[in-house]
Amino acid sequence: MAPLSGPTTGKRALRHLLLLCLLLPCLSQPLPAPSPSPAAAPTFPLSPFNDRLDAAYVALQAWKHAIIEDPKNLTGNWCGPYVCNYTGVFCTAAPDDPHILTVAGVDLNHGRIVGYLPDHIGLLADVALLHLNSNRFHGTLPGSMQHMRLLFELDVSNNLLSGAFPSFLTSLPSLKYLDLRFNNFDGQLPDDVFGRQLSLDALFANNNRFNVTLSSRTLTNSTASVIVLANTELKGCLPPSIGDMADTLVELVLLNTSISSCIPPEIGKLKKLQVLDLSHNELAGELPESIGDMESLEVLNVGYNQLSGVVPESICLLPKLRNLTVTGNYFCGEPVSCLHVPLRDDRMNCIPEWPHQRTHEECIAFEHRPPVHCGADGCILHHPL
Incomplete structure (x- = not known):
């Protein structure tokens, strides 16, 4: 029989000695039972x-x-x-x-x-x-x-x-x-965060001091189902290519990001989207009729922007809509069907004979502003007075 010695045996003995030394500070404590593993x-x-x-x-x-x-x-x-x-x-x-x-x-x-x-x-x-x-x-x-x-x-x-x-x-x-x-x-916040190579399913970057530049090569290139960028600084506009996230996007939260943009009609392609929060920004123009195609939408919040026109009835008829917030805009009309949305906030608009609206003077002053025109890239076109 070969002797029980050699390099392997020596290493084994040295390892046991090392582990014994590591245990010395803890010998006075009973060893706890093994902790459960998250996997089988x-x-x-x-x-x-x-x-x-x-x-x-x-x-x-x-x-x-x-x-x-x-x-x-x-x-x-x-x-x-x-x-x-x-x-x-x-x-x-x-x-x-x-x-x-x-x-x-x-x-x-x-x-x-x-x-x-x-x-x-x-x-x-x-x-x-x-x-x-x-x-x-x-x-x-x-x-x-x-x-x-x-x-x-x-x-x-x-x-x-x-x-x-x-x-x-x-x-x-x-x-x-x-x-x-x-x-x-x-x-x-680098473009690669939204890239398909990383392929995130959920991104929460809100309440930091990030800068984010929106373009067809960044946000709309994402495969994520949830994107939350609230209370960050967004540059650029909501691009029409936002509809390219139709296969994956379920929740998009861009509240209080200082974004100045129109809402492109292509947003209606997001048929899986359940939550859309664009509140507390500088969005202008009208609310696209195409939002009425977002059949999974449960929460729509566009409050405290500069949106105008009439709230499309197709939105209020969405089968799963439970929360509609349009407060703090300049809408001049809202269909009666919107009254059936369980949670609705339409205060501080310009809807005639509706309670809790802006003053007549505020609404007249807004009507005298130059009309908003939206570019092909989703940005607001500013014309000289």
Whole structure:
């Protein structure tokens, strides 16, 4: 029989010694029961020791040292090499090797944690879900996250993150859900965010300091079902090619973006759209009759713009419409059929004998303005007086 010695045996002994040293600070604490995995549990036992979990241990320990406050003590048991037992850390079999256990997700939502994301976080290469909303992480997203090639959902909303849009995000091949809202990111939101190469299904970038330029090559090139850009600075106009998103778009929220534009009739092609919020902008012209073709529409909010004319009856006859908001415009007529919409707000318009309308003087002054003309690109054409 060959002697039990040699390079392999020596490495194995050294590894066991290293793991024993890592455990020493935690020996006084009972080991918790294994945490449940978000995926189906493997049908065979998997070793809690392998190179991927070793890398995850390094990443999570570096992250714990980057945390200044943890009021809910979510990372209190982040101790020792058994990372699958850490609160908020979820493990499952690796997608490329069912015989290896790996970290598949981290969820620290609503922890109110103060700290930053260290470069070592990129060692969590198999993470598919990273949920960190409602904390107080500052700094920016480290570039090492480009190694998270399996990242499917990234939610860092409601934090204190800042800096330019992390460009590496557009190169993550698996990313489908991106939520950056309620942070302090600034600068230009790159066209690639809307590109078909990234192919996001949901984009929440609202309540940052982003600049977004609308064109047929950006927004309308998206495959997303949900796009929320509220309270950001939009440049450009709503292009006629907005109808090109008909196969995917379900929710579009552009409220309070300072966009000055007409609403192109091609918007009526969005037959899957359920929510359209264009309120608190500088939209002008008439409400397109074609919106009456949007058979899935449940919420339409165009309040607080400079729209005029008559509210098309086809809109009020939409079978699923539950909320119609046209308040704060200059509409001069509204069909009686609109009264049957369950939630309706048509105040502050110029509808004769309708309650809660603008003053007669305001409406007369608006009628004496030059008429609005819309260009082929959806932009308002301004003619000299």
